[in-house]
Amino acid sequence: MTRHEVVLITGARKGIGRFLAEHFVNQGAVVEGCSRQRPGWKLPNYTHHAADVSDEAQVKKMISSIGRRHGRLDVVINNAGIAAMNPILLTPVSTVDRILATNFRGLFLVCRESAKLMKKRRYGRIINFSTVAVPMKIEGESVYAASKSAVVTFTRILARELAEWGITCNVIGPGPVATDLIDSIPPAKIDRVVSNLAIKRLGNFQDIANVVDFFVKPESDYITGQVIYLGGA
Amino acid sequence: MLLQSMQPKQKPLSRTEITALVISTLRDVLSRQSETRKHKKAVQESTPLIGEHSVCDSLGLVNLIVDVEQRLQEEHGILLTLADERALSQKISPFRTVSSLVDYIERLIREEIPNDAA
Numbered sequence: 001m002t003r004h005e006v007v008l009i010t011g012a013r014k015g016i017g018r019f020l021a022e023h024f025v026n027q028g029a030v031v032e033g034c035s036r037q038r039p040g041w042k043l044p045n046y047t048h049h050a051a052d053v054s055d056e057a058q059v060k061k062m063i064s065s066i067g068r069r070h071g072r073l074d075v076v077i078n079n080a081g082i083a084a085m086n087p088i089l090l091t092p093v094s095t096v097d098r099i100l101a102t103n104f105r106g107l108f109l110v111c112r113e114s115a116k117l118m119k120k121r122r123y124g125r126i127i128n129f130s131t132v133a134v135p136m137k138i139e140g141e142s143v144y145a146a147s148k149s150a151v152v153t154f155t156r157i158l159a160r161e162l163a164e165w166g167i168t169c170n171v172i173g174p175g176p177v178a179t180d181l182i183d184s185i186p187p188a189k190i191d192r193v194v195s196n197l198a199i200k201r202l203g204n205f206q207d208i209a210n211v212v213d214f215f216v217k218p219e220s221d222y223i224t225g226q227v228i229y230l231g232g233a
Numbered sequence: 234m235l236l237q238s239m240q241p242k243q244k245p246l247s248r249t250e251i252t253a254l255v256i257s258t259l260r261d262v263l264s265r266q267s268e269t270r271k272h273k274k275a276v277q278e279s280t281p282l283i284g285e286h287s288v289c290d291s292l293g294l295v296n297l298i299v300d301v302e303q304r305l306q307e308e309h310g311i312l313l314t315l316a317d318e319r320a321l322s323q324k325i326s327p328f329r330t331v332s333s334l335v336d337y338i339e340r341l342i343r344e345e346i347p348n349d350a351a
């Protein structure tokens with residue numbers, strides 16, 4: 001990552017997104033983040049937008065504000081995501097709508113609008129969040145995993161469509177990381193997932209930053225449409 | 234979809250102004266297009282943008298639509314999305330010709346200005 005690059009991180013209020021916001025600020029980047037609720041913290045060189053990624057008008061407004069203030073956008077990390085654990089037969093259709101709205105529709109909107117801005121400078125790095133639940137086919141996570149499968153397929157095609165403008169698009173698929181997202185999952189279930197990974201431990205924020213840093217590097221300009229699952233899923 | 238003016242409000246764009254903006258953006262896009270597809274004829278309102286006789290290649294059309302969107306935003310404070318489900322349909326696409334694109338932009342501005350979401 002080069003100093004003064006402009007980085008957008010969705011879902012930056014807490015969890016992995018918050019860690020990545022600090023990580024990029026510490027490297028001298030200008031960081032923009034969003035979430036539906038306001039964060040209870042502040043950082044230098046960090047601007048927060050109260051934006052729901054599934055709302056087209058709010059996404060357009062946010063990206064247009066970035067364009068107006070910085071005239072560029074170098075890196076986008078589509079981290080905002082929600083999960084719900086339920087057997088399919090007990091899943092209300094409203095849950096399906098809610099999960100797809102944030103995890104797929106929101107990611108689509110942020111990619112579309114960001115790419116328009118990145119295209120101007122013929123440079124960009126888009127990193128989308130999937131999960132090990134996709135290759136591991138975990139019972140109870142069907143809708144969440146399906147929304148994150150959509151992220152993988154979408155990103156692979158996005159990579160082809162945006163290559164022309166020097167924009168690379170890749171996916172990171174973390175294993176379980178201790179955040180609010182997995183707080184409500186019974187520990188025994190998490191243990192089972194971890195025991196099915198090649199490397200039998202929880203993931204941590206640093207594991208994620210490592211892969212993100214790799215995708216973001218200017219030297220990674222020949223790497224696009226790829227998916228890295230953590231922990232050897 | 235159209236959002237608030239990003240700059241101080243200006244009076245609505247006239248058809249002539251929209252046409253001029255589209256034509257100058259198209260010229261710019263064509264000048265960047267690969268040699269083989271470079272247009273030989275003058276660009277005018279009837280210039281086709283899709284189909285066999287189009288002056289743009291498929292990437293050129295994407296560039297044109299996105300660049301027009303960005304210029305409307307940057308130069309006139311009009312934030313709108315020109316994406317359309319019928320994008321590549323030869324019969325009903327709003328992107329058929331320069332003038333159909335201008336019609337479409339005029340319509341979007343007219344239809345959606347009342348929803349101004351400042």
Ligand SMILES: NC(=O)c1ccc[n+]([C@@H]2O[C@H](COP(=O)([O-])OP(=O)(O)OC[C@H]3O[C@@H](n4cnc5c(N)ncnc54)[C@H](OP(=O)(O)O)[C@@H]3O)[C@@H](O)[C@H]2O)c1
Nearest residue numbers: 011013014015016035036037052053080081176177179181
């Ligand atoms: N933790 C894990 O074990 C794990 C494993 C694999 C993949 N992941 C993926 O990693 C990403 C981050 O997860 P996390 O563990 O950090 O989750 P988290 O702690 O629950 O944080 C999620 C973040 O996303 C924001 N958010 C949710 N919906 C949003 C929306 N519609 N618009 C804007 N922001 C929204 C939340 O803020 P607001 O509530 O204020 O909007 C919050 O800042 C997700 O995509 C997740 O699927 C996590």
